[in-house]
Amino acid sequence: KILLAHGAHREGKRTDAVMEKWRGYGLGQFIHWGLYAIPGGEWNGKQYNGAAEWIRSWNGIPNATYDSLIYKFNPTAFDATAWAKSAKQMGARYVTFTTKHHDGFCMWPSKYSKYTVAASPYKKDIVKAVVDAYDKEGIDVILYFSVMDWSHPDWRYEIKTKEDSVAFERFKKFTRNQLIELLTNYPKAKGLWFDGTWDKSWVKQAAFADDLETEMRKLRPGLIIGSRFRADENGKRHFDSNGVLMGDYEQGWERKIPNKIEEVHGNDWDCVMTVPENQWGYNKAWNGHIKSANELLEMTAKCVSLGGNFVLNFGPQGDGAIRQEELNLATKIGDWMKLNQEAIYNCGYAGYEKQDWGYFTKKTGSDQVYMVVFNVPVSGALRLKMPAKTKISKAYMLADREEKILPEEINSNEYFLKLKKKDHQEPFVIVLETGKNAENKESIYEKAKT
Ligand SMILES: COc1ccc([C@H]2[C@H](O)[C@H](O)[C@H](C)N2C)cc1
Numbered sequence: 358k359i360l361l362a363h364g365a366h367r368e369g370k371r372t373d374a375v376m377e378k379w380r381g382y383g384l385g386q387f388i389h390w391g392l393y394a395i396p397g398g399e400w401n402g403k404q405y406n407g408a409a410e411w412i413r414s415w416n417g418i419p420n421a422t423y424d425s426l427i428y429k430f431n432p433t434a435f436d437a438t439a440w441a442k443s444a445k446q447m448g449a450r451y452v453t454f455t456t457k458h459h460d461g462f463c464m465w466p467s468k469y470s471k472y473t474v475a476a477s478p479y480k481k482d483i484v485k486a487v488v489d490a491y492d493k494e495g496i497d498v499i500l501y502f503s504v505m506d507w508s509h510p511d512w513r514y515e516i517k518t519k520e521d522s523v524a525f526e527r528f529k530k531f532t533r534n535q536l537i538e539l540l541t542n543y544p545k546a547k548g549l550w551f552d553g554t555w556d557k558s559w560v561k562q563a564a565f566a567d568d569l570e571t572e573m574r575k576l577r578p579g580l581i582i583g584s585r586f587r588a589d590e591n592g593k594r595h596f597d598s599n600g601v602l603m604g605d606y607e608q609g610w611e612r613k614i615p616n617k618i619e620e621v622h623g624n625d626w627d628c629v630m631t632v633p634e635n636q637w638g639y640n641k642a643w644n645g646h647i648k649s650a651n652e653l654l655e656m657t658a659k660c661v662s663l664g665g666n667f668v669l670n671f672g673p674q675g676d677g678a679i680r681q682e683e684l685n686l687a688t689k690i691g692d693w694m695k696l697n698q699e700a701i702y703n704c705g706y707a708g709y710e711k712q713d714w715g716y717f718t719k720k721t722g723s724d725q726v727y728m729v730v731f732n733v734p735v736s737g738a739l740r741l742k743m744p745a746k747t748k749i750s751k752a753y754m755l756a757d758r759e760e761k762i763l764p765e766e767i768n769s770n771e772y773f774l775k776l777k778k779k780d781h782q783e784p785f786v787i788v789l790e791t792g793k794n795a796e797n798k799e800s801i802y803e804k805a806k807t
Contacts, residue, residue, distance in 0.1 A: 358599050359591075359598045359599055361589055361590065361591075361597055361598055361599065362563075362564070362567075362590055363563040363564055363566075363567040363587070363589050363590045364589040364590075364593075364597030364598060364599060364601060364603065365589075365597045365599070365601035365602060365603045368601050368602075369623065370623070370624065370625055371605050371625070373579060375547065375579040375581065376579075376581065376605060376625065378497075379451070379497075379547070379548075379581055379605075379606070379625070379666075380625055380664075380666075380705070380721075381702060381703035381704070381705075381721060382450040382451050382497075382627075382666045382702075383448075383450065383657070383661050383666055383667070383698075383701040383702045383703070383704065384447070384448050384449050384450060384657055384666065384667055384668075384669070384690075384694065384701060385449050385450065385451040385452065385453065385627065385666055385667070385668035385669070386444045386447065386449040386451075386452045386453070386496075386668065386669055386670075386671060387452070387453045387501075387629050387637070387668050387669065387670040387671065388440070388452060388453070388454045388455065388487070388670070388671050388672075388673065389410055389455050389458065389501075389637040389638045389639075389670060389671075389672050390454075390455060390464070390483075390638070390639075390672070390673045390677075391410065391455060391457075391458050391460060391462050391464060391638065392423070392426040392427060392430060392460060392462045393409055393410045393411075393412050393413070393458070393460060393638040393639070394409075394638055394639040394672065394673060394674055394675040395426050395429055395430065395675035396409075396412055396418065396423075396426070396675075397409060397638075397639045397640055397641040397674070397675065398412060398636070398638075398639075398640035398641055398642060399641060399642070400412065400415075400417050400418040401417070401418075403417050404642060405417055405418075406644075408635050408636055408637055408638065408640075409636050409637070409638040409639060409640035409672070410458055410459070410460075410636075410637050410638030410672075411459070412638075413459070413460045413507055413508075414459075414507070420507075420508075423460070424460075424472070424508055427462065427472065427476060427477050428477070428478065429478075429675075430474070430477035430478065430479050430675075431477065431478035431479045432479060432673075432675065432676050432677030433676060433677065434674075434676040434677040434678040435479075435483070435486075435673075435676070435677025435678075436677065437483075437486040437487050437489070437490035437491075438490045438493075439679075440487070440490065440491075440673070440679060441487075441490040441491045441493065441494040441496060442494060443679065443684060443687050444491065444494065444496055444687070445494040445495070445496060446687065446688065446691040447669075447687040447688070447690050447691040447694065448690065448691050448694030448695070448698055448701075449496060449669075450496060450497065450702070451496060451497040451498070451499060451547070451666075451668075452487075452491050452496050452497070452498055452499070453498075453499040453500075453501050453550045453629070453668060454484065454487050454488075454498065454499070454500060454501060455501045455503075456484050456500050456501060456502050456539060457502055457503055457506070457535070458501075458503050458552075458638075459503045459505050459506070459507050459552075459553050460507055460508060461503075461506040461507055461508030461509055461512075462508070463535075464483040464484050465482050465483065465484035465485065465538075465539070465542065465543075466482050467535055467538060468534075468538065469531055469534045469535055469538065470509075470531075470535070472508055484500070484539075484542070484543060485542070485543065488543045488545055488546060489545075492545050497547045498543075498545060498546050498547060499546065499547060499548040499549065499550050499581065500539055500543065500546045500548070500549050500550065501549075501550040501551075501552060502535070502536065502539065502549055502550070502551055502552070503551075503552045503553035504532055504551060504552070504553045504554045504559055505552075505553025505554070505556060505559070506528075506532075506553070509528060509531065510524070511524040511525060511527040511528035511531065512528055512558075513525050513528070513558045514556045514557065514558055515556065515557035515558050516557070516558055516561065521558075525558055529562065529565055532569075533569055533572075536549070536569065536573060537572075537573075537576065540573060540576050540577050540580070541576075544577070546577075547579075547580070547581055548580055548581030548582060548583075548605075549573070549580065549581075549582050549586075550583060550585075550608070551582070551583070551585045551586040551608075552585065554585055554586060554587070554588075554594070555594070559588075560588040560592045560594065561588075561592070562587075562588075563587065563588055563589055563590040563592075564590070566586060566587035566588070567587060569587075570582060570586060570587060570604075581605050581606070582604050582605055583604045583605060583606050583607070583608035584596070584602055584603050584604040584606065584607050584608045584609065585604070585608040585609075586603075586604055587603060587604075589603065595607065595608070595609050602622070602624045605625065606624060606625035606626050606627065607621065607622075607624045607625070607626035608626075608627075609626075610626055610627065610628040610629070610665070611628075611629050612628075612629070612630055612631060612634075612635065613628070614628050614656060614659055614660055614663075614665075614667075615663050615665070617663075617711070618663055618664070618706055620663075621663060621664060621665065625664070625665070626664070626665040626666075627660070627665050627666035627667070627668050628656070628660050628665060628666070628667055628668065629668045629670060630648075630653070630656060630667065630668065630669055630670060631670045632647055632648050632653075632669070632670065632671075632682070632683065632686065633645055633646070633647055633648075634646060636672065637670055637672060638672050639672040639673060639674050639675065639680070640672065643682070647682070648686075650685075650686050650689035650690050650693070651731075651783070651784065653667075653669060653686065653690060654690060654693055654784055655715075655716075655731050655784065657690075657701060658700075658701070658715065658716040658718065658729040658731070658784070659716055661700075661701050661704050661705065661716075661718050662706065662707070662711075662716035662717055662718050662729070663706055664705040664706040669686075669690075671683050671687075693783060693784065696755070696756050697729070697755055697756070697784075697785070697786045699720075699727070699755060699786075700718050700727035700729055700755060700786045700788075701718065703720060703721050704718040704719060704720055704721065704727065705718065705719060705721055706718075706719065707719035707726050708744070709726070709742075709743065709744055710742060710744075712740070712741065712742060713732055713734075713740070714728065714730050714731070714732050714733065714734070714739045714740075714741075715728060715729050715730040715731040715732060715784070716728075716729045716731075717729075724790070724791050724792065725788065725789075725790065726788075726789040726790075726791055727755065727786050727787070727788055727789070728741070728786065728787040728788075728789060729784060729785075729786050730781070730784060730785050730786070730787060731784045733776065733779060733781055737775065737776050737779035738765075738773040738774060738775045738776065739773070739774040739776065739787075740767075740771070740772075740773060741764065741771070741772045741773070741774055742770060742771050743770045743771070743772070743791070744770065745769075745770055746793055747770070747791050747792075747793065748791065748792055748793070749764050749772065749789055749790070749791055750790045750791065750792050751788070751789070751790035752764055752774060752787055752788065752789050752790070753787070753788050754785065754786070754787060754788075755785070755786035755787065755788050756785060756786070758788075760777060762774050762775070762776070762787060763775070774787065
């Protein structure tokens, strides 16, 4: 082990109640909303083919022109309660909301910046409205905060000169002030989701960021901060120089999902996912592949089956309304979750090998195992491989507990589950009540002699 002053301060999962709850969320919502929603990925009739929330970095719109969008920000259709109710019916149990993205525009009336909602025609505190509305729906709030701040005169990508260093010291004070302000203004927030922390300037601030993380955790006990906030003194991010995760959960799964349990290294994690291939802020033209509800449900089940959470991104329009395509997805996902949430909430890795029909999840603290089925074979019988010494005492459809399924043993620890209905149009869940096999039960199947 390398001796580190600013590496991970804890190894392994947090065991406190706040993190236990986080671990069981299963499904969350991300919301990217800010000035970038006004242009929506295009300007002067030209399309920006990057991510819409990055349009300020495009040479198709001068920075000053982008920054003057503040005078156009008056989202008359913004209704935080409507957003929260839509998230509730979808089955999201936490929401991550952009307080300040890379452009530096603050969705709260920060005392430390002129570039905030307070200086827009809208005037009101959007972060407060979101925190209060989601809290009222029983959905926990995580505040997204970009350290990188393109509109701040003291922001630097790297520190090259004395002047850079003096400016960046001011920037560090500004960043700390805003974070303490967020934690003080919105005490109901359960965590902070940091972004914009990959540039050399910030990566060099191991000691400052480490002290700031300690200060924030002291100010807000139980605060959840992921692996994206800070680097260790050797510039290592997410995992320190000893390969130990920094922060409370791994935040590297952005638009990607692990395929096997070894990839998550025994850590908590969540995957943040866009509906198009790579648009977080509102983009008028959703080009390329738009994920369907069933695709998103499969991603949710896959994340939970590997001990993580799935966080689906919404990009409200400049007027504050959520686009119909996203509302439709929320409704379809919610309809499925209402029937099958038992296999998602407070579930995790079952420890069984992955099989073709779909994903195993296991209720935390119990032997209850669920099969979240996406692929029914043409035979209509699911081939089920169980670990040795694990027997199935009961199997039934979650959506209709009366519909029992009798496993036909076809080999040692291998069964066919014959389904009554073969033409399922939706993913469905089979509940497996399992138990330990009687130790001395002789298997009736001859082990192959090879
Ligand atoms: C350079 O590649 C990036 C950089 C930042 C991002 C930002 C997106 O704007 C969005 O906020 C996402 C959560 N974040 C990682 C995405 C890809």
